[in-house]
Amino acid sequence: MERERAAAYWRANKILIAILLLVWGAVSFGLSILFARPLYHLAAGRLPMSFWWAQQGSMFVFVILIFVYAFAMDRLDRKYDVHEEEEIPSHPPLHDHVSHGDER
Amino acid sequence: MTVETWTYVLVGVTFAAYLYIGYLNRVRDTRGFYVAGRGVPAIFNGAATAADWMSAASFISMAGLISFMGFDGTVYLMGWTGGYVLLALLLAPYLRKYGKYTVPDFVGDRYESSVARVVAAIAAIFVSLTYVAGQMRGVGIVFSRFLEVDIWLGVVIGMAVVSFFAVLGGMKGITWTQVAQYAVLILAYLIPSAAIARALTGNPIPQLSFTFSDIVPRLNQLQVDLGFSEYTAPFASKPMLDVFCITLALMAGTAGLPHIIVRFYTVPNVRSARYSAGWALLFIALLYTTAPALAAFARYNLIQELHGKSLGEIRALGWVTKWETTGLLAFDDKDGDGIVELSPSAATSEITIDRDIIVLSTPEVAGLAPWVVALVAAGGLAAALSTAAGLLLVISSSIAHDIYARLINPAATEARRLVVGRVMIFVAILVAGWFGINPPGFVAQVVAFAFGFAAASFFPVILLGIFDRRTNGPGAIAGMVIGLGFTAFYVIGNKFFGMPPFIAGISAEGIGTIGMLLNLVVTFGVSRMTAPPSEEIQTFVDAVRIPRAARNAIH
Numbered sequence: 001m002e003r004e005r006a007a008a009y010w011r012a013n014k015i016l017i018a019i020l021l022l023v024w025g026a027v028s029f030g031l032s033i034l035f036a037r038p039l040y041h042l043a044a045g046r047l048p049m050s051f052w053w054a055q056q057g058s059m060f061v062f063v064i065l066i067f068v069y070a071f072a073m074d075r076l077d078r079k080y081d082v083h084e085e086e087e088i089p090s091h092p093p094l095h096d097h098v099s100h101g102d103e104r
Numbered sequence: 105m106t107v108e109t110w111t112y113v114l115v116g117v118t119f120a121a122y123l124y125i126g127y128l129n130r131v132r133d134t135r136g137f138y139v140a141g142r143g144v145p146a147i148f149n150g151a152a153t154a155a156d157w158m159s160a161a162s163f164i165s166m167a168g169l170i171s172f173m174g175f176d177g178t179v180y181l182m183g184w185t186g187g188y189v190l191l192a193l194l195l196a197p198y199l200r201k202y203g204k205y206t207v208p209d210f211v212g213d214r215y216e217s218s219v220a221r222v223v224a225a226i227a228a229i230f231v232s233l234t235y236v237a238g239q240m241r242g243v244g245i246v247f248s249r250f251l252e253v254d255i256w257l258g259v260v261i262g263m264a265v266v267s268f269f270a271v272l273g274g275m276k277g278i279t280w281t282q283v284a285q286y287a288v289l290i291l292a293y294l295i296p297s298a299a300i301a302r303a304l305t306g307n308p309i310p311q312l313s314f315t316f317s318d319i320v321p322r323l324n325q326l327q328v329d330l331g332f333s334e335y336t337a338p339f340a341s342k343p344m345l346d347v348f349c350i351t352l353a354l355m356a357g358t359a360g361l362p363h364i365i366v367r368f369y370t371v372p373n374v375r376s377a378r379y380s381a382g383w384a385l386l387f388i389a390l391l392y393t394t395a396p397a398l399a400a401f402a403r404y405n406l407i408q409e410l411h412g413k414s415l416g417e418i419r420a421l422g423w424v425t426k427w428e429t430t431g432l433l434a435f436d437d438k439d440g441d442g443i444v445e446l447s448p449s450a451a452t453s454e455i456t457i458d459r460d461i462i463v464l465s466t467p468e469v470a471g472l473a474p475w476v477v478a479l480v481a482a483g484g485l486a487a488a489l490s491t492a493a494g495l496l497l498v499i500s501s502s503i504a505h506d507i508y509a510r511l512i513n514p515a516a517t518e519a520r521r522l523v524v525g526r527v528m529i530f531v532a533i534l535v536a537g538w539f540g541i542n543p544p545g546f547v548a549q550v551v552a553f554a555f556g557f558a559a560a561s562f563f564p565v566i567l568l569g570i571f572d573r574r575t576n577g578p579g580a581i582a583g584m585v586i587g588l589g590f591t592a593f594y595v596i597g598n599k600f601f602g603m604p605p606f607i608a609g610i611s612a613e614g615i616g617t618i619g620m621l622l623n624l625v626v627t628f629g630v631s632r633m634t635a636p637p638s639e640e641i642q643t644f645v646d647a648v649r650i651p652r653a654a655r656n657a658i659h
Contacts, residue, residue, distance in 0.1 A: 006649070006650055009650065010649050010650075013649075014571075017193045017194065020189070020193060021189070021193065024186065024189045028182050028186050028351065028355075029348060029351070029352070032178060032182060033178075033338075033344060033347055033348050033351065034344070034348070036175070036338035036339070036344070037338060037339075040336075040337075040338060044315065045315035045316045046315065046316055046317065046318055046320060046321055047314075047315055047320055047336065048336050050175075050338060051175055051336040051338070052315060054175060054178035054181070054182065054338075055175075055177070055178055055181055055393075056311060056314070056315065056393055056396065058178075058181075058185075058186070059181065059182070059185050059389045059392055059393050060389070060393070062185050062186055062188065062189050062385060062389070063385050063386050063389050065189050065193075066188065066189060066192040066193075066378075066382035066385055067379075067382040069192060069193055069378065070192075070375075070378040070381075070382055073197075073375075073378055074375065077375070077651055077652075082650045082651050082652050083375070083651060084374060084375055084651050084652045085652065
């Protein structure tokens with residue numbers, strides 16, 4: 001039972017990874033490189049579209065993909081009850097780490 | 105105040121801050137020394153990773169490189185950011201769950217092999233050492249350009265500062281200094297970029313003015329008039345296949361670089377490892393999406409200001425004479441008509457522009473206050489020091505932890521391990537400094553290939569170690585040796601012995617992609633032909649895949 005749940009969790013994780021990497025590959029290697037010539041004649045703002053994807057758009061998408069993965073995994077972790085329990089401070093222990101220095 | 109006074113003030117203040125932060129974060133156990141006690145919150149680890157990642161080359165040279173490569177500069181932009189997606193989805197969360205101190209630790213434990221551990225440790229030392237020499241050199245160069253001190257003295261000052269916080273504070277000291285260094289370097293990059301964007305287009309947000317203003321179309325026109333290809337034209341300097349391979353090699357190499365991976369050991373749990381990668385890339389993308397705008401604006405501006413004018417007119421511009429004396433900018437009126445002209449061929453071009461000038465001269469070209477010029481110097485130093493510190497920790501931990509504590513003297517006490525760690529990081533600083541002062545010719549050439557080596561060695565072995573239960577020790581060792589061996593053979597043959605790039609014309613920069621595929625195939629194949637890993641390892645892999653062990657398994 002435990003094993004099955006773990007396997008189902010891992011399968012769901014792999015499907016999610018596959019979808020996100022498909023997007024990753026499509027914007028970087030697809031729109032920006034393989035289709036750079038055909039897309040050159042379309043425009044993004046005042047730039048050729050493939051140039052915009054290669055030097056701006058792909059990087060925006062990369063950032064979004066990582067946060068989407070982190071959010072989606074939060075939900076998967078809970079759904080399969082494998083999430084971590086310990087409370088982590090949501091705020092940086094700025095003062096903490098200063099005082100750590102003086103502890104010794 | 106003059107630029108020079110401002111530079112002394114800003115460099116002095118930031119260095120004092122790094123030393124103070126290092127002092128506050130001194131550590132007394134190996135957990136603090138190697139993984140900062142695992143107490144670094146996701147967003148701060150993101151900032152530290154960004155500073156760790158962005159080197160002197162990213163800060164000073166990248167915009168310049170792009171400005172000379174045009175479209176093809178994307179190999180660096182996408183190559184050095186896209187790897188974070190691979191890292192966040194495929195490696196970081198599982199390595200955090202595994203939870204030891206180094207990359208060779210994972211390789212050695214997962215593949216139950218001291219040989220694999222040693223191979224990984226040597227590869228980590230090799231990659232980091234070539235990379236760190238360039239950083240120390242960068243510190244020396246920034247000092248010599250902005251403060252006119254000798255390069256060696258600059259390197260020594262840099263070494264002194266790094267040794268203070270790295271030896272005392274290990275990973276903890278390095279982490280919190282890197283957070284401060286990120287703040288310095290990003291401000292130093294964004295302020296001049298926003299100023300030049302505003303001066304040229306009226307819109308201070310570089311990403312927007314790059315996309316929506318008419319500067320790039322005008323730059324295209326200028327380039328065509330001068331006989332260059334359009335700035336935005338794809339594959340003007342490299343064929344498509346090569347652009348593809350270089351981008352992929354840089355991405356996989358980024359994901360496999362030990363000094364980046366270890367940053368994800370410092371966060372409290374798996375969940376924060378995922379978010380931390382997102383924050384890191386967001387912070388990096390802030391600079392990386394600004395760089396191409398700066399590249400295009402600066403190029404447009406330089407052509408406008410310099411091309412087709414008389415030498416007298418040009419030298420009336422204050423910044424021109426300054427950069428001419430450094431040798432980064434040179435004029436030679438070859439046809440003797442009294443006017444200097446830029447052209448695509450080095451034989452006829454009368455203007456020679458060093459790529460580093462794009463970032464370094466922007467504040468002056470845009471007519472900004474002296475303190476902004478000084479800030480750029482402080483930013484360059486922050487970028488070089490933060491990367492150097494992260495690399496030095498990897499070198500130290502590979503020797504002190506992976507080789508000494510795990511293999512030579514497993515019975516060593518905690519106190520002794522910590523002493524060895526501190527001594528090794530100090531030795532690594534001395535070695536890096538020596539290479540920084542006396543850079544051997546091969547270092548500059550090899551640095552560019554560190555990514556290919558990381559892509560061909562670590563990336564496939566860690567990936568399969570997590571995603572394929574059946575991968576075993578013999579497979580991983582064969583994969584690393586063949587992937588790294590092939591890549592090194594191709595790079596060295598091509599760069600030093602004039603071997604033609606015989607695989608579809610793929611350059612030495614891009615061959616890491618083929619090395620990586622080779623490694624994947626060999627690791628997978630050899631694993632299938634030899635005995636499966638032990639029951640213990642199967643359990644190990646299952647545990648790594650899940651953030652928290654099932655409840656009844658814990659209690």
